[in-house]
Amino acid sequence: MLVRDGEVRMQSVVEQTGVSVGSLYHRFGSREGLLARAWLDTLAAFHARFLAALDQPGEVPGLAEALETPRFCRDEPDKALILVCCRRSELMSDDTPEALQAELAAVNDGVMAAIEAFCRRTGLPLEIARLGLIGFPLGAVKLYMPGAPVPEALDEEIERAYRAVVLPRLVSS
Amino acid sequence: MLVRDGEVRMQSVVEQTGVSVGSLYHRFGSREGLLARAWLDTLAAFHARFLAALDQPGEVPGLAEALETPRFCRDEPDKALILVCCRRSELMSDDTPEALQAELAAVNDGVMAAIEAFCRRTGLPLEIARLGLIGFPLGAVKLYMPGAPVPEALDEEIERAYRAVVLPRLVSS
DNA sequence: CTTATTCTAGAAATAATGTTCTAATATGGG
DNA sequence: CCCATATTAGAACATTATTTCTAGAATAAG
Numbered sequence: 063m064l065v066r067d068g069e070v071r072m073q074s075v076v077e078q079t080g081v082s083v084g085s086l087y088h089r090f091g092s093r094e095g096l097l098a099r100a101w102l103d104t105l106a107a108f109h110a111r112f113l114a115a116l117d118q119p120g121e122v123p124g125l126a127e128a129l130e131t132p133r134f135c136r137d138e139p140d141k142a143l144i145l146v147c148c149r150r151s152e153l154m155s156d157d158t159p160e161a162l163q164a165e166l167a168a169v170n171d172g173v174m175a176a177i178e179a180f181c182r183r184t185g186l187p188l189e190i191a192r193l194g195l196i197g198f199p200l201g202a203v204k205l206y207m208p209g210a211p212v213p214e215a216l217d218e219e220i221e222r223a224y225r226a227v228v229l230p231r232l233v234s235s
Numbered sequence: 236m237l238v239r240d241g242e243v244r245m246q247s248v249v250e251q252t253g254v255s256v257g258s259l260y261h262r263f264g265s266r267e268g269l270l271a272r273a274w275l276d277t278l279a280a281f282h283a284r285f286l287a288a289l290d291q292p293g294e295v296p297g298l299a300e301a302l303e304t305p306r307f308c309r310d311e312p313d314k315a316l317i318l319v320c321c322r323r324s325e326l327m328s329d330d331t332p333e334a335l336q337a338e339l340a341a342v343n344d345g346v347m348a349a350i351e352a353f354c355r356r357t358g359l360p361l362e363i364a365r366l367g368l369i370g371f372p373l374g375a376v377k378l379y380m381p382g383a384p385v386p387e388a389l390d391e392e393i394e395r396a397y398r399a400v401v402l403p404r405l406v407s408s
Numbered sequence: 409c410t411t412a413t414t415c416t417a418g419a420a421a422t423a424a425t426g427t428t429c430t431a432a433t434a435t436g437g438g
Numbered sequence: 439c440c441c442a443t444a445t446t447a448g449a450a451c452a453t454t455a456t457t458t459c460t461a462g463a464a465t466a467a468g
Contacts, residue, residue, distance in 0.1 A: 069242075072456060082417045083457085089415085093456065149320070192378055193392055201374015205365055219366055219400050226399030227392050245426060255447045256427080262445090266426065 070097060091159065098162040101153035102169065104144040108134055109173055116176055123184050123232070124195055128224045131199035135212040146200065146207050185233035194224045243270060264332065271335040274326035275342065277317040281307055282346055289349055296357050296405070297368055301397045304372035308385040319373065319380050358406035367397045 072093055076083055090096035111134060115126040135142040144153075154166060181191050199220050206212045245266055249256055263269035284307060288299040308315040317326075327339060354364050372393050379385045 071454090073454090076418095084418070084459090085416050087457070147322070189378075189386075189388075190392070193375060193389075197374045197378045198371050198396060199374070201370045201372070201377070202366060204374070205362075205370045213362075215362075216366075219363070222399040222403075223371060223396035226395040230395075244424090246424095249448095257429090257448070258446050260427070 072096075094155070094158050095162065097153040098158045098166070100144060101148070101150060102162060102165055104141045105166075105169055107138060107141050108145055109169060112173070113176055116180060122225060122229070124180060124186075124191065124228060125221060125224055128195050128199050128220055129217050131196075132203050132212045132216050132220060135203050135207060136214075139211075142203075143208055146203055186228065186231050190227060190231050194228045198223045198227070245269075267328070267331050268335065270326040271331045271339070273317055274321070274323060275335060275338055277314045278339075278342055280311065280314050281318055282342060285346070286349055289353060295398060295402070297353060297359075297364065297401060298394060298397055300368050301372050301393055302390050304369075305376050305385045305389050305393060308376050308380060309387075312384075315376075316381055319376055359401065359404050363400060363404050367401045371396045371400070 070093075072083060072086065075081070075086060075096070086096060090099060108130075112127055112130050115130045116124075118126060120126055135146065154163070158166075177191055177195065178188065180186070181188050184191075202216055202220050202223075203212050206216075243266070245256060245259065248254070248259060248269070259269060263272055281303075285300055285303050288303050289297075291299060293299050308319065327336070331339075350364055350368065351361065353359070354361050357364075375389055375393050375396075376385045379389075
């Protein structure tokens with residue numbers, strides 16, 4: 063576990079990974095670089111799954127994506143820990159290396175574009191989509207992480223919430 | 236704003252409050268003491284409202300409490316910032332002064348007891364109650380904070396989610 | 409095998425942050 | 439008004455964290 067108590071010290075990274083300080087600086091350039099890389103890799107892993115789910119329309123549009131969050135937490139607990147239990151602002155800030163900031167912008171743009179396309183396709187207001195796809199699922203899994211596994215049964219509850227908020231707004235409903 | 240980027244430096248507290256280092260240490264004893272006090276005061280302010288709501292049974296039991304979170308964010312944005320955007324572990328840890336740890340335990344016990352009583356009264360499973368009362372409302376407001384106000388319209392969505400998850404489990408439903 | 413290159417190690421230097429301390433200032437009771 | 443107590447101020451100090459640096463080990467190409 064790289065992240066604990068919200069503070070990442072280079073020293074603790076050294077201890078918990080067995081990698082020396084010199085190697086860390088050789089590879090990441092700085093603490094900022096290391097944190098940004100951790101955040102970006104995590105985000106990329108999640109977004110890959112999220113976007114894949116967006117392309118498979120099921121009975122209820124978007125439901126698969128909403129359920130991708132708890133599944134990600136179960137499938138990749140280490141990455142999910144960073145995604146769910148860290149704020150972006152903790153890992154990336156104004157003095158994050160320029161190149162990495164650009165990388166983040168690119169990833170974010172990709173996801174926003176996908177969500178906006180989803181909204182156009184379904185007629186959902188953006189705020190409702192964000193709530194159902196991100197807000198509720200994230201709030202649900204945070205009740206368990208870190209410390210406990212995200213139970214399978216949670217998915218059913220997330221689905222209920224998603225349907226309740228999204229279905230009344232679907233044009234085709 | 237006392238909290239920025241998840242790190243609270245004594246120096247930044249001095250700058251943003253105009254209070255000198257000496258005074259801070261006179262009053263709070265240590266950085267740990269200051270952080271814990273901020274967390275506890277915030278928690279107390281929220282819990283006072285939350286528990287008050289728990290005692291007024293409405294048409295849908297618990298709904299008023301669920302909506303207390305977005306309302307708190309609008310009514311007391313500074314405190315809400317700490318409650319919503321900080322992890323407890325950032326502000327309280329093992330080396331928090333003993334007395335303050337005890338205070339936290341007392342507050343937590345009070346809330347847990349109230350929620351458990353609520354569950355006994357309504358027949359709701361604890362996990363469902365936590366999801367509807369805490370998980371979903373918190374996930375919803377976090378989409379906006381920090382940076383934007385929590386819109387009034389969000390309450391309706393939280394209510395939909397609450398009903399969807401809670402009503403099917405209510406014995407009297 | 410040899411050399412060039414990349415990577416690793418960890419001590420030492422640098423920088424940032426938390427805490428203490430003493431003097432000065434306010435505050436309130438007699 | 440005077441003293442006692444509580445509070446404030448901020449420079450000095452101590453601690454903790456990040457970064458640099460040099461020497462050595464691994465790796466790969468010729």
